[in-house]
Amino acid sequence: MLVSLVALGLSSAALAEEVQVAVASNFTAPAKVIAADFEKATGHKVVLSFGSTGKFYTQIKNGAPFDVFLAADDTTPAKLEKEDGIVANSRFTYATGKLVLWSAKADYVDAKGEILKKGTFAHIAVASPKLAPYGAAAVETMNKLGVYDALQPKFVTGENIGQTFSFVSSGNAELGFVALSQVFENGKLKSGSGWIVPANLHEPIRQDAVILTHGKDNKAAAEWATYLKSEPVKAIIRSFGYDL
Template sequence: MPKIVLRWLSVLCLALASAAALAEEIQVAVAANFTAPMKLIAADFEKDTGHKAVLTFGATGKFYAQISNGAPFEVFLAADDETPARLEKEGTAVNGSRFSYATGKLVLWSAQPGLVDAQGEVLKKGDFKKIAIAAPRLAPYGAAAVETMNKLGLQAALEPKLVQGESIGQAFSFVSTGNAELGFIALSQVYEGGKVKSGSAWVVPENLHSPIRQDAVLLARAKDSKAAAQLMAYLKTDKAKAVIRAFGYEP
């Protein structure tokens, strides 16, 4: 093999090794409702930057407790705006790093076609045994569900039928497996191609609950991490926003 080719191969190997050495892994806590879009965004982020976002999904309230107790997360994508603000105030997150990456939508959904009508009247008729929600103290979508039921004057009537999941992911699981006939979940969990992809649904009007503003925040342990800062910036790009919109959120 000619010496010039060997020299170029050597330079290429060094460049690749250097790039690999600069790549980082970032530990990211992600609200369960944002599972599907964040998986796509993380894959794009790795392709575009070389950095790998290691994702853990769960309930916002549970993540708050874990982060407060030293869990090794570097970036937190919450399902509300209050929890990241609290972490900033307590010094567990980098002050001024917080921003809203998405505004979520609540939906009453059933895996059964035709069970949920377009106006949500099924809630008043009560022709079901179980309705699932996420735990209100842990999950903002669960709190929004309770607020909706109260605004409709149905909380007392529906209380005996409620089953609670630890996160919005578990609430969705209850409904999708038939353990509950219907439930309040995140629209993103059943939204694809501009419509609800299966079952039957009622998108809850925004005037029935407080806005579900979802904030991201850089955690204190990652204040000097360039890769974590890059992920925070990446969430604001047009490429990431397009993914967010595709799942029924407003960026």
């Protein structure tokens, strides 16, 4: 889906540049689609790197040459803003994530998540709550349901939501808390079974984007940020199960 250069206020005569984008693992699939469309629309090149928000923060503080950061939370970009690590007024929420308890097995996870209370499984995958906001949301959910202490010995911990998804999809864990975007397509689960965690069981997973100081003079970085706010791109983001 291409967005017109006129609608974005982009100049077709602008020299193509490269933008380095650090992307939270949960946003891998939509980011690839959006980047491909952006390259077609602008001529710029997008280099995507995927990982945990916590690790990206450390890398950015240590001088990693990222121009734009698409985090899995709003607190890390806000922290970078306070530390003068971003372009002024560049922070905005590009998506609100949804958490899902998912299994690669059909009919394994019930529609109300009661399997968590039954505990009839050997392993449950959870992203590190210190590094991954989706992991923090999973821990908060289990605490609210009163099952955290009972389930903790069964945790298989991923350093980011991508690794956590791999644990479940490979069968190394019978189920796990992952981002809905990883298993959702065209309004339904792509495979397996799942329970979309009600929003009242954890703090909102507001995902903010920022142009980092490294990208302050990069025209492609500014245009990428503008592109993310366009209506066609918002439609792509919604199609992967995010709220806006």
